[in-house]
Amino acid sequence: MAIVQLKDICKQFDGGEANAVDHFDLTTRDGEFVVLVGPSGCGKTTTMRMIAGLEEISKGELWIGDRNVDGIPAKDRDIAMVFQSYALYPHMSVRENMAFSLKLKKRPKAEITKAVNDAAEILGIQNLLDRKPKALSGGQRQRVALGRAIVRQPQVFLMDEPLSNLDAKMRVEMRAEIVKLHRKLGVTTFYVTHDQVEAMTMGQRIVVMRDGYIQQIDAPNALYERPVNMFVAGFIGTPSMNFLKARVDDASQRLIGEGFSIAMEKAHETALANHLGREVWAGVRPEHLDLVTDANAGTTDNQLTGTVEVIEPLGAVTIVQVRVGEHIVTAELDSHTSLAMGDPAALTCDSHKLHLFDAASEKTLLETSDSGKRTTGDAKTTTA
Amino acid sequence: MAHPNKQRSKQAAARLRSAALIGPAAVYLFIWMIVPLAMTVYYSFRRYNLIEPYIKGNAGFSNYANIITDPNFIAGIINTLILVVSCLVLTVMIGLAFAIVYNNDHVVGKNLLRTFAASPFFIMPVVTGLLWKNLMLNPSFGLLAALQRALGISPIAFLSKVPLASVIGIISWQWTPFAMLVLLASLSAIPEDIKEAAYLDGAGAWQTFRYIVLPQLGRSLYAVIMLETIFFLVIFGQIYVATSGGPGNASTNLPYYIYLQAFSSYDIGAASAGAVFAIILANIVAIFLVRMISANIREDS
Ligand SMILES: Nc1ncnc2c1ncn2[C@@H]1O[C@H](COP(=O)(O)OP(=O)(O)OP(=O)(O)O)[C@@H](O)[C@H]1O
Numbered sequence: 001m002a003i004v005q006l007k008d009i010c011k012q013f014d015g016g017e018a019n020a021v022d023h024f025d026l027t028t029r030d031g032e033f034v035v036l037v038g039p040s041g042c043g044k045t046t047t048m049r050m051i052a053g054l055e056e057i058s059k060g061e062l063w064i065g066d067r068n069v070d071g072i073p074a075k076d077r078d079i080a081m082v083f084q085s086y087a088l089y090p091h092m093s094v095r096e097n098m099a100f101s102l103k104l105k106k107r108p109k110a111e112i113t114k115a116v117n118d119a120a121e122i123l124g125i126q127n128l129l130d131r132k133p134k135a136l137s138g139g140q141r142q143r144v145a146l147g148r149a150i151v152r153q154p155q156v157f158l159m160d161e162p163l164s165n166l167d168a169k170m171r172v173e174m175r176a177e178i179v180k181l182h183r184k185l186g187v188t189t190f191y192v193t194h195d196q197v198e199a200m201t202m203g204q205r206i207v208v209m210r211d212g213y214i215q216q217i218d219a220p221n222a223l224y225e226r227p228v229n230m231f232v233a234g235f236i237g238t239p240s241m242n243f244l245k246a247r248v249d250d251a252s253q254r255l256i257g258e259g260f261s262i263a264m265e266k267a268h269e270t271a272l273a274n275h276l277g278r279e280v281w282a283g284v285r286p287e288h289l290d291l292v293t294d295a296n297a298g299t300t301d302n303q304l305t306g307t308v309e310v311i312e313p314l315g316a317v318t319i320v321q322v323r324v325g326e327h328i329v330t331a332e333l334d335s336h337t338s339l340a341m342g343d344p345a346a347l348t349c350d351s352h353k354l355h356l357f358d359a360a361s362e363k364t365l366l367e368t369s370d371s372g373k374r375t376t377g378d379a380k381t382t383t384a
Numbered sequence: 385m386a387h388p389n390k391q392r393s394k395q396a397a398a399r400l401r402s403a404a405l406i407g408p409a410a411v412y413l414f415i416w417m418i419v420p421l422a423m424t425v426y427y428s429f430r431r432y433n434l435i436e437p438y439i440k441g442n443a444g445f446s447n448y449a450n451i452i453t454d455p456n457f458i459a460g461i462i463n464t465l466i467l468v469v470s471c472l473v474l475t476v477m478i479g480l481a482f483a484i485v486y487n488n489d490h491v492v493g494k495n496l497l498r499t500f501a502a503s504p505f506f507i508m509p510v511v512t513g514l515l516w517k518n519l520m521l522n523p524s525f526g527l528l529a530a531l532q533r534a535l536g537i538s539p540i541a542f543l544s545k546v547p548l549a550s551v552i553g554i555i556s557w558q559w560t561p562f563a564m565l566v567l568l569a570s571l572s573a574i575p576e577d578i579k580e581a582a583y584l585d586g587a588g589a590w591q592t593f594r595y596i597v598l599p600q601l602g603r604s605l606y607a608v609i610m611l612e613t614i615f616f617l618v619i620f621g622q623i624y625v626a627t628s629g630g631p632g633n634a635s636t637n638l639p640y641y642i643y644l645q646a647f648s649s650y651d652i653g654a655a656s657a658g659a660v661f662a663i664i665l666a667n668i669v670a671i672f673l674v675r676m677i678s679a680n681i682r683e684d685s
């Protein structure tokens with residue numbers, strides 16, 4: 001177990017103009033489960049490969065425990081990686097796959113056997129030990145890949161989209177299993193995914209990346225409640241947050257746009273002090289929108305009115321898309337709404353849950369949590 | 385089953401259909417293989433010399449007896465075995481080395497180099513023999529002679545001093561590209577992430593090769609060995625041109641010996657007996673190889 005420090009790490013590929021990873025700065029806690037998430041091509045895999053030692057670091061320093069691992073080859077970094085493709089050795093049995101690293105270290109036979117059996121038991125694959133990878137299902141292969149990583153008892157686990165080749169049900173199952181495994185072993189883990197649900201459910205801290213840059217590093221809830229910019233706000237949460245271009249009306253202290261008018265909170269007033277009379281982005285999550293009915297009509301003066309364009313009943317909830325002025329607003333409503341396509345609809349939202357972003361920079365205008373800032377200095381002193 | 389008769393007639397039809405499909409191939413095989421084979425065996429028991437075609441009759445085992453006691457024949461068999469084994473070892477080892485080099489992304493201009501490295505394979509055997517005999521190995525104006533002179537050594541007449549080794553060299557030169565191409569194809573089919581996984585597991589370059597790459601080359605290695613063995617057993621053109629089997633019988637292999645019996649001594653009977661031996665030898669090797677390969681493939685799946 002170890003603290004991993006990535007100090008201002010950059011990666012530029014030969015021939016690539018922009019940095020694939022740009023000033024990546026992160027210090028993990030001991031035994032932390034860190035999830036890297038972001039759209040395709042944002043540099044998640046590259047970051048992992050640099051930690052693993054499969055890719056050279058162009059600039060910056062990488063510390064694992066109390067060692068600067070610059071120049072230390074991958075095999076001496078004491079890390080284990082689980083590949084997206086599993087990368088099992090096809091000509092070896094499951095047992096041999098798992099024993100390979102220990103065999104190379106010339107550990108005594110009895111110790112190897114014990115380590116493999118223990119790992120197999122943790123993962124429930126004792127009955128598969130003599131099979132070749134070809135004779136395994138995707139989920140079983142994934143377990144073997146995990147097993148190969150845990151027999152080594154490394155200081156750090158790296159997992160690059162380990163579940164992306166599994167079906168939805170298997171994915172949920174393995175997700176829970178990996179979390180359990182992490183709790184049991186307490187090994188510092190980096191986990192890459194582009195699935196924000198996976199990130200939210202598994203990560204103790206989540207690193208949201210885009211185009212090689214870190215957007216925000218935060219705990220799942222903080223990320224959901226206090227996104228630092230529109231990208232993070234839109235990326236975390238399904239369905240995505242709605243963004244409305246709104247004018248800050250000085251006289252009425254309201255956010256106004258075509259088809260909607262929302263009252264400002266106290267907290268918003270300070271945030272918007274410099275934006276009076278100008279345009280901002282107002283962000284509201286679909287789950288924080290409600291239908292205005294006769295029952296609650298008097299209780300709210302936040303109104304978004306328009307016509308219903310799409311209705312998607314999901315059983316537990318119904319997703320409705322309403323055209324409000326030039327915007328399409330997605331709302332997550334009760335499953336028994338009586339709305340039909342083309343109906344006029346009025347939505348209401350809770351001003352407390354409103355997000356505000358600068359129109360130009362797309363950065364949040366609200367307060368962010370300390371850990372949400374790009375520097376993570378506070379994490380260094382904390383241990384889990 | 386309710387309609388056993390129907391079932392049976394269906395099976396019969398299926399059998400008929402497969403017979404019809406296999407038929408042409410079987411006939412073809414019969415005409416092109418069984419008939420010549422039978423004639424070879426037949427002539428090996430006949431007295432039949434082209435110089436004295438009027439002397440005919442049953443020879444019994446005398447043709448066999450004659451060639452077995454012929455020191456040239458024994459030399460031919462030994463030379464054949466030496467040739468096959470050394471060429472196999474050389475082509476596979478050098479071919480593998482080249483394949484590894486050309487599979488590496490860091491080699492500059494590897495596509496061009498690979499084309500050059502593959503080119504000997506596309507030269508005809510007779511041309512190969514001529515090329516080496518005159519351009520490379522000729523002791524007075526060959527390339528190697530010039531090299532040796534540049535190094536201050538008096539040129540060696542390779543083809544007369546070390547004839548068998550020279551032939552082995554020529555054939556390995558021609559066939560190394562074959563091994564290289566086949567092995568390169570299967571090397572590049574090994575996924576990169578498996579090698580990376582091995583690297584992270586602590587395997588060095590040699591260990592990765594030994595435990596990860598080599599086992600996955602298994603099938604193509606066996607394919608190369610089998611095909612090359614078959615071709616090396618029947619090497620003729622290069623020997624005919626470069627050394628004519630000489631000096632003496634120093635570079636005479638079995639096919640060349642059979643050729644000499646047939647077209648130099650005009651003894652069809654003895655040549656046929658030699659050919660029967662060649663067939664037996666090839667079959668022993670083939671059975672041995674097929675066993676090895678099928679065992680290997682069974683283990684794989
Ligand atoms: N070997 C390479 N040479 C040049 N550019 C590369 C190389 N590997 C990756 N890149 C570039 O670096 C950027 C980051 O790639 P990376 O593989 O880290 O993305 P990712 O976040 O893992 O995406 P995905 O979710 O699709 O796996 C991409 O723009 C990619 O094109």
Ligand SMILES: [Mg+2]
Nearest residue numbers: 044045046160
């Ligand atoms: Mg990736």
